[in-house]
Amino acid sequence: MSMKVSSKMTVSSQRRSSKTKRRGFVATPVKTGSDPSSVNLMEWSCYIPGKAGTDWEGASYPITMLFSEDYPNKPPTCKFPEGFFHPNVYPSGMISIDILDEDREWDPDLTIEEILSSIQDFLDNPNPYDPTQDAYYIFSRDQDAYNKRVRQQVEYYASLPPP
Known part of the structure; x- marks a missing residue:
């Protein structure tokens, strides 16, 4: 899929990416070649830090955001890596959250x-x-077992190189 992007949109995306990074989130368009300015604005690589004071604290979690040509009228598709452990994340990594449901x-x-x-x-x-x-x-059924699995996942993602 080819998409023409104005330089204004590219600058705007870069500003949003920098602002997001300052808050602990990382959100950048995926690079499409050896030229650092060549990016695919339809696919973003994101990282979310675990919130302080929760069992998720201590790691950053990767998410892929895929935007359709109908964005912003349709939400982006957001996915954690396959097998991510969470009650509202499908085994494929797809995130089931109301704000991403267009209906x-x-x-x-x-x-x-x-x-x-x-x-x-x-x-x-x-x-x-x-x-x-x-x-x-x-x-x-077993909050202690659940919290243990979350902490194991935190340890795994904390061991990966930083974004």
Whole structure:
């Protein structure tokens, strides 16, 4: 898919990326070649820090954001790596959160930073009414076992090179 992008949009994306980084989030368009200025604005590589004071603290979690040509009228697709442990993340990594559902709460005015911040909050506040994998059953039946699995995941992601 080829997309023409104005220089204004590129500068705007870079400013948003820098602002997001200052808050602990990382969100940058994926590079498409050896030229550092050659990027795919339809695919972004993002990292969300675990929120301080939660079991998720201590690591940054990678997310891929994919934008359709209908963005911002349609939400981006957001995915953690395959197998990410969370009650509202499918085994494929797809994130099930209301603000990314165009039939529920999607708002075209949401910024990338607001999306990432919502996902960060949702890590420690799973939606028990929208379970997507076995993590929900552990979460609902054995909170200690759930917290242990979360901490194991934190250790894994904390051991990866920083974004």
